[in-house]
Amino acid sequence: MTSISLGDLAQSFMLQRRSVALRQDLSRLTDELSSGKVSDVRQVLDGNHNYLTDLERSLEVLDGYSVANSEAAYYTGAMQKALERVQEFGGALGLDLLLASGGPIGVVAGNPSDNARTQLQGMISSLNGDIAGRSLFAGTATDDVPLPDADVLIAQVLAVVAGQTTPEDIMTAAETWFADPAGFDTLTYSGSATALAPFALSETERVTLDVRANDAALKETLLHTTVAALADDPSLGLSVTQQSELFGLTGIGLQSNQDQLTSLRANIGFTEERIEMISARNQAEETSLEFARNALLATDPFETATELESVQFHLQSLYSVTVRSSQLSLVNFL
Template identity: 45%
Template sequence: MTLNSIGDLARGLTLRARSTEIKTQIETLSYEMSTGKTADISGRLSGDYSHLLDLDRKIAQLDAFSTATAEADLFADATQISLETFETSIGEVSASLLAFGTSNQATSHAQASAQARNELDTMISSLNTRVGGRSLFAGTATDASPLQSTDTLLAALRTELAGLTTLTDIRQAAEDWFNDPAGFEAVMYNGSNTTLAPMQISETERVNMQFTANDPKLRDGLRDVALAALATEGALGWPPDLQTALFTDLGVALANTKDDVVTMRAQIGAAQARIEQAETRNAAARTSFEYARNELVAANPYKTAAHLQTVQFQLESLYSVTVRNSTLSLVNFLR
């Protein structure tokens, strides 16, 4: 019978190599236990990464849409709040003009004009709102505040109205100046007439929020409130009965303008609903893709734990054999 044996040095090298191999297995299995992913992705996929790469691409795309929808949601919410403030101011001025301005009393007229001036400040401020460093109502000129100050508006309009003494002439002059590119747009509007591009919120959906402070509906509100603020100025010299007629006309006109702003807010509300729906769909799709990806690369926790326990036992056994071999000697054998 032939006996094969190896020397002590060779045995030591063999034990060391086996120890390194088992430790590597333990590290691999520990990684799989802690991450839940297989360490040998290539082996799991048989070298075909196409499905995995496609899932990674879709997940990355949905991550980008998640950021886009969050920005769109923030922009839409801020726009809605600004238009709500604008609408509230118009409603307040309209109610004031119809309640106080038509009393034909100088004190009531002055009170109505003062309130119109205060609300005009609020309206201009609401249209100059920024969110995330971007102006909401400046079109593509998002770095600019779209409107100049209330004082600038009233000063320019006051010049246009000087010397006019009839309701028809006053209303026509104000309308002409606000519609003239050399008037309101040149003096007051700092934004761009190019509206923002639609915001992409999914692979197939976009939402439009393309209002600017130069929108005719918003200009109408600013025009009529500015007229109410100027109505009682002594420099214009309008008599009480003309002021009363003007306040009555402006009060009714502002009530109609308020309805127009409500329509604008409804459009923003529809965009908000679509953004919310897109967020929900994108989140559901991402969860689905993540699940599919995990199924491709996931390690079985039960098999991994059992294998890890087995390998740990092998390492302990190897250590025991190594210790036992280290104590072997001819002297001890001959005793």
């Protein structure tokens, strides 16, 4: 009977080739076990990458919308906090002015005009706020602050009401100037008349934040605060009684304006809720797509571990055979 055997060199090459193949399988299985994903995607998909490509594209799009959702949430949150401060300033000042209108100036609530100037500066600082370098209440003019310093606004209104002799006339002149498009909107407000572009939060959802420093509710707050701040100006020549009456008018105006500010903040709150709902829906969709992708590419950890153990056993056996083969000699055979 004819016997076929391998020479020493051929057998060495065979063992070396088998060792390389087992080590490659060991490396592949180790990576798959640690990552939980198959290493040869082409083999799993049988060359058809369309479904996987569509899943990955959808995940990338959702990732982009996630950034837009975060930006919109930060923006609306900053707006809400700024308007909260403006409303708090106006509410507190309104009560102080009403107290001052019923007693001697400087006894009940300090100097009401000084208090109004301080609160006006706080309001303007809040409305000139920005987030990441983008102005909150300037419309599309995000690189500009919408309002000047408090002293500038007081000087503008003082020039408008100059010559008026009664608190009612002063209020009427100031109200006319704030309502006139050629007044406050042109001379004081330096933001844009155009609202920010809507935030795209999904393929079908958009939210618009159209709140600017020249909004009617905010102008009303600035109007009464500014008039209260200039009530004691010597150029107006108001008596103590007239100043008290003017404080009463502005105090009532600020208190009445609270409902408008609440409504404005409620609109932003509704937008915040929409952003949160859209974000939650996007996250749920992203989780579903990731589950589908993992189901497509994921490996069975138990099967992979079993195969890895088998490869380790075969590799150890091969090393043992190689060692024994290297120890064979004619002397030992004889």
